[in-house]
Amino acid sequence: MVSTEQTISVTINGTTYERDVEARKLLIHFIRDDLDLTGSHVGCDTGNCGACSVIVDGQLVKSCMMLAVQADGSNVETVEGLADGEQLSKLQQSFRDHHALQCGYCTPGMLMSATALLRSNPHPSEDEIKKGLQGNICRCTGYWNIFEAVKAASE
Ligand code: FES
Ligand code: FES
Numbered sequence: 001m002v003s004t005e006q007t008i009s010v011t012i013n014g015t016t017y018e019r020d021v022e023a024r025k026l027l028i029h030f031i032r033d034d035l036d037l038t039g040s041h042v043g044c045d046t047g048n049c050g051a052c053s054v055i056v057d058g059q060l061v062k063s064c065m066m067l068a069v070q071a072d073g074s075n076v077e078t079v080e081g082l083a084d085g086e087q088l089s090k091l092q093q094s095f096r097d098h099h100a101l102q103c104g105y106c107t108p109g110m111l112m113s114a115t116a117l118l119r120s121n122p123h124p125s126e127d128e129i130k131k132g133l134q135g136n137i138c139r140c141t142g143y144w145n146i147f148e149a150v151k152a153a154s155e
Helices: 027-034 088-095 107-122 125-132 146-153
Strands: 005-012 013-024 053-056 060-063 075-077
Touching: 013 027, 013 125, 027 053, 053 107, 060 107, 088 146, 107 125, 107 146, 125 146
Parallel strands: 005 075
Antiparallel strands: 005 013, 053 060, 053 075
């Protein structure tokens, strides 16, 4: 029988992992199931909710929309990489200070989208913040505190 597995090497938050993966495996499942990095969530598996957002080679990506084999040789950042040890990133601290989460399911994706936004545009306008987060669904907060947290982190 022909193997459908491929060996890939992906650097995640500075650590390089080499693994054999099924060609059809999604990047989010590789990250969560193969590497046990469960900070990134699966909300829909169809590219709608943004809970699985990660940064791949500097680009914001919904990791349920990318195959693990497509990330071969890439540099991936997940929510686990935002803090420096016990020290939260400025954005994470701002989420905490502004009560920008309730159940927390959307939070990893929100943080990665907002991180990507603030890297490309450190002082976004209010409209730019809203556009930067439009790919992420939150079913709890009504979005306002998330918006306030990102705005405060950009000031
Ligand atoms: S799980 Fe990827 S966008 Fe919802
Ligand atoms: S805090 Fe619950 S989905 Fe956003």
